[in-house]
Amino acid sequence: MNWSEQAIRDAARAGDYGRVVKRARTAANLSQGQLGEACGMSQSAISRLEGRGAGSYDTAQLSLVAAQLQIPPHLVGMADHTAAIVARGDGNGTDVERRNFLGGVAAVAAAPAFSMAPTQQAHAARTGQAATLRVATTAFRRLDGTTPSRQLVDTVLSHLKLTQSIAQNAESEAERTRLSAVGSEVASLAGWLHWDMGDNGSARTWYGASIKAARRAANPLLAAYQLGSLAQFEAHSGNAAQGLGLIQSARNQLGPNMPAIADAWLSAVEALAHAAAGAEGSADQALRAAARRAQQIEQEDAPPWPWVFSFTETKVAATRVSCGARLGLPRWIAREQDSTSAVMNTGHEKQRALLQLDMASGHVAAGRLDGAFTMAARALEVGLRYKSGRIVERARAVRRSYSGPTPPKVVRDFDDRLHGVFL
Structure with a gap:
């Protein structure tokens, strides 16, 4: 445009x-x-x-x-200054700007309760509060790509508490339903942030809360999305059986006529779960299904909410890289490196670092240690800058994948950087 x-x-x-x-x-x-x-x-x-x-x-x-x-x-x-930071969604805002924004957006979400006359408050409760709260949630998601999760999480949890409080006091069932959907989105974001911090127990709790809220909202699309999000978390955590069970539950929510983007995304998550179980053939089959469905996305109407993100064959290729890293298949990683260039050029540094670590795993498996640990070191620096426990733990997994006798200098340097890292 x-x-x-x-x-x-x-x-x-x-x-x-x-x-x-x-x-x-x-x-x-x-x-x-x-x-x-x-x-x-x-x-x-x-x-x-x-x-x-x-x-x-x-x-x-x-x-x-x-x-x-x-x-x-x-x-x-x-x-205004705040809206500009939200719209940019990049790293150009200073830390002071981000702190001001975090306080400001929470105030915007709470403002109707304090600045309107009683009749105006009643009108806002009927028409505007769920939408206003969703604006704040969207803003927090934008900040995730450029802000340490530890800086965001307290404000997001306060935002969730505010959403739940407003929902409890809603005058109509319809408004409570809308607010439950918003609460589901916020809880899912809280799960994502805790996962990034390496707090997997809290991540699992908040993802579970997002599923419960989606069910209260009586929205099968949202429930399926949140079930798929928890499945993705479990697959990355190595819990293959739980991940596959959650994916089946998500598919049951959507039925046989699910949108192509939902089917493609769930198939990609399914591939990750099969990779966690060491099932190469099943992972490959799921990835091929994801690629076929991804080709059909553009033939449909615009993706339904909450699938408002793009999901393309490039993202399927990135998923194959992640699966290849978990299965120890460097040929899968080498095959898709060129296809993942679009993902590597995104503005979401944390996601880019995780993909780099998956590629580094492939280089280790193929014996290319210099390239592997040079790439892993760059990704580790991103993890340390954003205090991302998930990235640091993935970097440790790359290091564990090498068990040679006397490590070369590039590996020793990596060990030195990892030594004493406590997040």
């Missing part, structure tokens, strides 16, 4: 933010209903927003839709 095109600039200058949204939605090839589903809003709400002209806008709804479409905030009248 060309955000500098004249029609966009004219609409933004006139305060017709609905027209900006409409052009961005059309460029993304989304219907009003699809955008509404991704944002937890109705099709009619999107229609009203797009047709509002230069009138007043519900800030929570507009922020949510703009974040979903990745519209620069100044084009929808939100060019």
Whole structure:
């Protein structure tokens, strides 16, 4: 989308933010209903927003839709300092900016309870609180790629507590259902952050809480997504049987006509679980199924919420690298290195470091120690910078995979860097 095109600039200058949204939605090839589903809003709400002209806008709804479409905030009248940090989602903000943002976004989520008259509060409870809380959750997810989980986790848990408190006091069952879905998303993020910190017990607890909340929300798509997320965690933790059982539960939630993106993603997670069990043939079969379904994603409508991320054959290739590392199959890793270049060029440094460590495992298995431990050392530095227990433990696993007699200098240097690391 060309955000500098004249029609966009004219609409933004006139305060017709609905027209900006409409052009961005059309460029993304989304219907009003699809955008509404991704944002937890109705099709009619999107229609009203797009047709509002230069009138007043519900800030929570507009922020949510703009974040979903990745519209620069100044084009929808939100060019303040905080919105700019959220929209960028990169590492350019200073630590002070991030701390200010973390405090500010929590205040935004809590603001309706303190700044509105009673009748306005009642209206917000009916129409806006779930959407407002989801904006904050989206912001925290963006920060995950550029912020140590230890800095984020307390604020995310406070955000979850706020969501649960509002849900308990909701006046209608419909609003409680919407807030349960938001709570599921926040709990899942808490699980992800604890996993990154290396606190697997807490990660498992929060992933379980996200599944329970999704079931309270009576949303099979969300429940399947959270079951798949826990399956992914268990597969990476080496618990193959649990991972495979959770994947089957997720498939049962979706039924035979599941969206292609859900099927492809679950097949990739299934491959990881088979790799954890040492089942090369089953892992290969699941990866081939994931690749076939990934080819069909573009033929369908836009992916349904919560599958709002992209899932391509490139990500299937990255999964094969991870499986190859766990199975000790350097040929799988070598075969896919070129295909994973898109993943290696993403802005999510922590994810990139984990993939580098998987590639390093392949080099160790093939006897290429210099390349293996040079790559592993670069990934370890990322883990130390972000205080990521998950990355550090994966680096230790790479080191354990080499058991030669007298280690060469590159391995000794790696040992020196690992020595005394306590996160």
